[in-house]
Amino acid sequence: MTIPATVEITPAIVEAHGLTPKEYNRILEVLGRVPTITELGVYSVMWSEHCSYKHTRKHLATLPTKGGCVLQGPGENAGSIDIGEGFACVFKIESHNHPSAVEPFEGAATGVGGILRDIFAMGARPVALLDSLRFGPPSDPQNRKLIQGVVSGISFYGNCVGVPVIGGEFAIDPCYSDNCLVNVMAIGIAKKEDLMTAKAEGAGNVLLYYGNKTGRDGIHGATFASVELSEDAEEDRGCVQVGDPFMEKKILEATLELIASGKLVALQDMGAAGLVCSSTEMASKGGLGLHMNLNSVPQRAENLTAYEMLLSESQERMLCVIRPSDYETVAAILHRWDMDAVIVGELTTTGRFVVEHKGVVEVDVPLPSICDEVPWPEPVEPKAPAKNWIHWSEVDLTSTQLDEWFLKMVSNPHYASKRWIYEQYDHQVQTNTVVPPGLGSGVIRLRGYSGLLAATTEGNGVWCALDPYEGTKCVTAEAARNLVACGAKPMAVTNNLNFGSPRKPEGAFQLYEAIRGLGDACRALNTPVTGGNVSLYNESPRMAVFPTPVIGMVGVVENPAQLTRSFFRNPGDAIVLIGPAATHCGGSRLLKERAKQLVGPPLKIDLEREKAVQDFMLEQIKAGRFNAVTDIGDGGLLMALVDMALSGPRALGCHVVHAPDEDYLPAFLSEEPSRFIATCAPAYLPQLMDNSAGIRVVQIGDVKEDEFILDEFLRMPLSRLKVAWENAGL
Amino acid sequence: MRIHVLVHLRKDILDIQGQAIQEALVHAGHSVAKKIRVGKSFYLDVDGNDVDAVRPQVEELCKKVLSNPLLEDYSWEVVPA
């Protein structure tokens, strides 16, 4: 795609830019004239959903974003928290759903690149990645291709840059067949005093461009990320960006060197909507104007127009603000890393965004109008979807050979071992990984820090499809339980809202209810939201994705000795269930797989009780009571036991019966919140069961050598289970 | 019948790899190449001897699998086996 320098602005062109008539009229009003094609391009990307958050901004404002540990809430490239001893933990999650659907390898690879730049743009060295992936069933070759492409794209990029993947998720549901979800979370560590900002200061200071050259790739990616994928997504290849992790690695090292030199006033990566978005956002944060000259922008393709240079989403590019007198020092560092370092603009006090190219003024607009003055879309009246589930007791299991069904589920890639995925990721590089992927939360040590850092991502489309408000609360609580299970205190949250169209009443309902749930859960769990990302329009003419908020959470294990593992360790240990009794099987994905439709009732959570159970668990873990802990979530007690049995270095079995105060099916399948399962030396049982916090603790079995026995209905050699679980890779 | 397919980056796209290789070579004293472009070469063994019969399939293969049309051009010809 090439865009000529001058184009007549017709209604068709306006529409092709994704601008509504109302938005276009607003542009005419602001400018008092017809925009140039370049200006039209600028408004269209800056007012796209991706950059303007026009459908969510007001709702996101209700989230708790301040509090004890928060150093930087939403609004910068990434959020950050104070984890003590002078360290800041910087983290954020980003989606690359649409690009991955079109070109899985490059889409996922550049997704990793983008989120890493957000982290080091804050001044932090990236120390960990987590990937949260959702696809349609791999029985469809198209989905298989997507899955393999995405995993190898993440592997290619992350391995080369040298950031370990320490965790993530992999979920399958038909609702993701047309819109896969590829969310990547990155974590960085900085000394508190080294944290950077994207807020430009000082009129007369200059904008310096470094990193890769600019090409035509990815033009209109941001606009493209905000519309429903058309039937022929394959034809959209022209919008896909390509990644160069070798350059990213050099930029990373050069950036950290620049920051250490103390010469940067502000720093920003060029992500969605490229040069125009990164430059104007920095100026806007500082309340300044900006005068750019594109003549010196390093180009990798010939004869780029101003339009193309401003909107290009070529990867691995950075923009910083420096004092003009520091140019030599800064350029010397960049040249040592074989990188262009060119001045492309100057901060002004005019409040205008002016762009010159080859002597022609291509853009001259009020800067705030593109950053903050997107016209609010016509409100859509949210409407709850009609009841979309059957009651769990209606699911017919009578005709089922239970052990066959169970083995089939264990070898379903959704539940089976994910080793085939994380084995493709270098999860060890940097030599900090204490708990690698596949064993609950990922845990790393930080050199010079006395504790350990734990992180997890969690999403559950099924729960949220049943009730987005309660479902999102449950997902958030579940993320916190993941951390608590390893002995970490949950600290703060980043989130990725993956939804369908907010222009439809049901879509709007799901989105806003989920945000409300997220806020309530984070307040109750005392885990403020430091940032996130919104991905809307994940729907096709055939289907929309389940509302799928993905929660990324970080926590701290204060003392490495308190780190608790998630797998059976000693035959003879008692297995205990902690938390309220299960009462139903609503929300079960296992039963949904069988019924081929959602199974209710929706999960509900008592957040106060959740917090009480988590606090109790942390106390007991600190006291060294448990040999292994995991929480109960997707797949219920059944799949929790499978994981505990098989994921450790040595597989161990168990003999478990249903709790006396629970019914048979809920006991094993319920995904109700606030529940943990743990193993301990039998000697600790009396203290645990008779605890002063009034938390229900029930012994349900013991760890065995090599048989897997569940009550009356299942008894099989561990080796059989292991084969089913381990050999389901793609 | 043997078909030889060449896939190279489109002319207007900077060949990052080629450039990096060229610079490293000059550095190392191999200065004969002033510019290097890197691409892929494929030999396909195909049944029969009728080019026209397989042309659509070879085209499709080149376009959809062996090259990425966003970035790359391809060309192919029949060569002696």
Added chain:
Amino acid sequence: MRIHVLVHLRKDILDIQGQAIQEALVHAGHSVAKKIRVGKSFYLDVDGNDVDAVRPQVEELCKKVLSNPLLEDYSWEVVPA
């Protein structure tokens, strides 16, 4: 002068990548290629027009850098720029 270099795995070495592509293709319904061998293609821009003058340097480049003689064969020719 433009020189085109082709580098392919030696015939006696299993082409893992070619085989993997071929299998994936059959899986995806592209069955035209019975066998695929994957290699690299380089275009070198070289000063002057005298092949014999640069021959030693090009040979050296091919042998020492562009190919790994343990694994690969190369061939080159002058092509129109």
Added chain:
Amino acid sequence: MSQQIRAAVVIFPGSNCDRDMIHALRDVMNFDVKEVWHDDAVPADVDMIAIPGGFSYGDYLRTGVLASLSPVMKSVREHAEKGTLILGVCNGFQILLEAGLLPGALRRNVGMRFRCRGWHLRAERSDSPFTEAAMLEGDVIHLHIAHGYGNYYLPSDQVARHRSQVIFRYCDSAGNVSPETNPNGSLENIAGISNERGNILGMMPHPERAVEHLLGGADGLKIFRAMEHTIRQRVGAFRS
């Protein structure tokens, strides 16, 4: 107090295990570590050189080849001739092969995928500078592999000649070497091999990642300790 061992860690653009190697040698082994940039030269007085893993030059052209041509390699070659101990890990191994300092070549993993996983290795020699006094022949150690191009290859007519230079083979926990215990298709399960003289070792698994129990094992230390032992013996030999 005996003198600190002097080590150089060579860094290329795209190296990403350099910091890990430096950490292992400096913080854990207490060596005096110099970081040497790709366009610099390794100082003449170092006792050992480590070439760490990563994706030097983005793995462009062939993994390791561009790094093998960079200026620093001249001094690495000089050290190789002098008998300085040189350890190349992962991409560092690939670089040493491309530089012609070790026999063979590394190809794409069978299975075409990058693999990161703990693996057992059997020591094949107890008298190599990289195993001496730390491992007996047949000893099994546990390290991690993390590579996409670790499939070791030697032309069949060279295998016999170099077989005695093999230092590590992939195996299971009991030391059995078989196709089932081969993670990447390597010829004869070869994970690490040295030059004829024995002072250079290239290996795909990462000893620098196994130096602390907190991170799941410390078998990598055995290799560094063997190197330290060798170096100290040599120094002793010179003095006496």
